[in-house]
Structures are given as C-alpha cells and as structure tokens.
Amino acid sequence: MLLRITHTKAALSHTMGGDWRELDIANPTEEHAMLREMVRSFVGDEVEPQALEHDRDEKFNSDLFRRLGEQGILGISVPPEYGGGGMDATAVAIINEELSYSDPGFCLAYLAHDQLIANNLAHNGSDEQKQRILPKLCSGEWIGCMAMSEPGYGTDVLGMQTSAEQREDGSWLINGRKMWITNGSIDEEGTPADVVWLYARTGTDSKGRAEITTFIVERGMPGYSVGQKIEDKLGMRASNTAELVFDDCVVPAQNVVGNPGESMIHMMRNLELERLGLAAMGVGIARRCLSAMNRYASEREAFGKQIREFGQIQRHIGESWAEYRAMRAYVYDTARKIDLSEAGNRLDSDGVKLFGTSAAKNIADRAIQVMGGYGYVGEYTVERLWRDAKLLEIGGGTLEGHQKNIARDLADHSGAIDR
Numbered sequence: 001m002l003l004r005i006t007h008t009k010a011a012l013s014h015t016m017g018g019d020w021r022e023l024d025i026a027n028p029t030e031e032h033a034m035l036r037e038m039v040r041s042f043v044g045d046e047v048e049p050q051a052l053e054h055d056r057d058e059k060f061n062s063d064l065f066r067r068l069g070e071q072g073i074l075g076i077s078v079p080p081e082y083g084g085g086g087m088d089a090t091a092v093a094i095i096n097e098e099l100s101y102s103d104p105g106f107c108l109a110y111l112a113h114d115q116l117i118a119n120n121l122a123h124n125g126s127d128e129q130k131q132r133i134l135p136k137l138c139s140g141e142w143i144g145c146m147a148m149s150e151p152g153y154g155t156d157v158l159g160m161q162t163s164a165e166q167r168e169d170g171s172w173l174i175n176g177r178k179m180w181i182t183n184g185s186i187d188e189e190g191t192p193a194d195v196v197w198l199y200a201r202t203g204t205d206s207k208g209r210a211e212i213t214t215f216i217v218e219r220g221m222p223g224y225s226v227g228q229k230i231e232d233k234l235g236m237r238a239s240n241t242a243e244l245v246f247d248d249c250v251v252p253a254q255n256v257v258g259n260p261g262e263s264m265i266h267m268m269r270n271l272e273l274e275r276l277g278l279a280a281m282g283v284g285i286a287r288r289c290l291s292a293m294n295r296y297a298s299e300r301e302a303f304g305k306q307i308r309e310f311g312q313i314q315r316h317i318g319e320s321w322a323e324y325r326a327m328r329a330y331v332y333d334t335a336r337k338i339d340l341s342e343a344g345n346r347l348d349s350d351g352v353k354l355f356g357t358s359a360a361k362n363i364a365d366r367a368i369q370v371m372g373g374y375g376y377v378g379e380y381t382v383e384r385l386w387r388d389a390k391l392l393e394i395g396g397g398t399l400e401g402h403q404k405n406i407a408r409d410l411a412d413h414s415g416a417i418d419r
Helices: 002-015 030-057 062-070 089-102 104-124 127-139 263-299 311-337 346-376 382-392 399-412
Strands: 144-147 163-166 172-182 195-204 210-218 224-229 241-251
Touching: 030 062, 030 089, 030 104, 030 382, 062 104, 089 104, 089 263, 089 311, 104 127, 104 144, 104 172, 104 195, 104 263, 104 382, 127 195, 144 172, 172 195, 172 210, 195 241, 210 241, 210 263, 263 311, 263 346, 263 382, 311 346, 346 382, 346 399
Parallel strands: 144 195, 163 195
Antiparallel strands: 163 172, 172 241, 195 210, 224 241
C-alpha cells in the first residue's frame, strides 16, 4: 500500500511539473497568475477610484468599460482570431473576482457582455456572425447584453411570451418585452445595447412545450428600443438595468443562431458559466469584506484592548475566513472542470452559486457588524458590497432553483457524492 501511494505521488508530481502540493488552484498556470496580476493592478488604478461615485449616482461608466477592451479581457474566452483572449473558465473566474473586489456593479456589466453574449456567440454562432460581431465586442466598440427574463417570467424560461414569426422573405418579426436586462441601456439617454442575444418563442413541440430560438438583434433594427431604465435598485447600481421592447422588430434570417427551436441546448450550457461567474463575484466581495473587518478589528479598541480580542468579533472573523476559503476552493475547482464548449457541470455550477453567493452576503453582513457605524456608510465600502451581494442570490438562477436542480441531479447521479 505504501509503495502504491509513493508511485501515485510521483505520478502527480510528474503530471503537474513539480510538487502537487504547491499547485494554487486559483492560479493554476503562469498565464492565469499574470492575468490576475494585470487585472488586480487595473482595478486598483482605475476601478477602485470611481466605484463609490458611480454607485451613489447610479451610473454605468461606459468609458471605463471600453478600457477593458484595451486590456484584452472583453471576450476572455473568445478565440484570438476574433480578438479574444482564448482562455478558459478559470480566467473568467479570476477576472470576475478581481473586478468585484472593488466594484461588483461594474463587474456585472462585464459579466453580461463577456459571458452572456461574447462567450455564447463564440461557441454557438455561425462563422459569419462571429467574424462580424465578436471583434467589436472584444474591442469594446460594441456593448452587448443577453435578454431572457420577462416582466412575468424569470425562472420559468419556457413560459416566455416574446414571440418570433418567420416572414415570406425569411426574416423574422419579433414582439415582446424583456425585463431586468443588464446593459440593456448603455447611457443615461436610454440608448439601447449595440447588440442583444435574444431568446424568443417560435413554436410548440409535440409535447406542448415552447420551442425557443436565439436571435442576434442589433441597434438600428426597426422595432428595437429601450422601454425604461430601471432606477433605484438596492445594489449593482453601477450597472444599467433596463426593459427592452421589441415591437414588430424585423431581424434578418442570417441573425438566427443555429436552427430554430434549438436554443435550450446552448442556453443551459452557457448558464453553467454564468453561475460560475456570479459565484466568482462572490469570492471578490468576500475577500474585500474579510480584509476590511480584519483590519478594523486591529485598529479599533474598546475597553482598553483591540476588539479582535473579544469572542463575538472572533466568531465573525473566524467563520468568515472559513467560508471564504471554502467558497474560493469550490469556485476554482468548478472552473477547472468546466469545458466551455459543452454542458455537463450543472450539479457543481448550481452548487457553487448556491453556496458562494450566500456566503458572500453573510461575510459582508458580518463585516458591517464588526465595523459598526463605519460599516454602515458608503465610504467604508462594505455596505455597498452587502447590497450588491444580494443580487447574486437572485440573478442567473435563484437559490431555490439551484436547490431544486441539485436535488434532481443527485437523484440521477448519486455517485457524485462518493467520487
């Protein structure tokens, strides 16, 4: 048995190019580590100084957003021939974590653009669609969004009412409204997103279920407009949220993605990356809040000693550290397993978002508690992160939806528990 273990350790060491115990799951390669260093530096220099102001004023910093294109990260998973970074799910998690350390609202706009449309298009679009649109998304010339939710339909995706009918000339006529769309409006004047990855109902299958088709809607197409910009949000105020209106919107046949009625395949696949991305945002929020409360606990004194000497404060810091380390490990382990070109990781993409997003909110809550009145005001950041964290439990799938999916998947794949 000892010989077998020795051989196994040697094999692992050879496979990983060194001592396997030195592997940093969050920075598994030099390329990943360099990406993190670059983004962290950009965040400190450019994102952090503007975060409080844009949250307070509820404004999206589109100029700074386009600077992400100059940094080469708008389309981090898009192949280089289209202007992207050609990297993987771990790179996505790294960027989302680092941006969210300072400004989760700004990161949410990045997620909607990078993960919900650029990645989707890169893996599912036609050659013509990719060649025409991806370079503009990767450079920041265009700002994009994905439109799935509606005023009366969220988790119930197949209940969506936005419809598309094909006309004699092959074009499609789309009617309906989409709600809660991040990047749906890109400025204060209500200018709609340059391009929308739109899901619409195009028929009913033999079992009576909706057939969903994906359309690429571009600004300037007749009938596409912003209905309203959603104001006075609890959190994520530095990203724009809008209602989009499609009123006899004419979309040419070449803007259909894949075949009509096949959207559920790539929709479910991309949801895995979205949920990982949202959980990674939680890691950034948690790391910032843990750092803030830990520092404050040393600086603040009460009854003649640092407040970190009190058991109540020790509990907040200790539990936050344990949850932060657990969520970090779960996020990057899940990222390691995700293949962006195919589905198959719903169990863990649901699990990591279920755990990581709630942990982020809880850690932010503890940070406010440790910091008292200082934690309750915007200057000290954690109250903003607490507000932002709540959206992570709702967007991209509710906690209740993740619980349902996990219970169903474990019924069919109970072996996952013992692997």
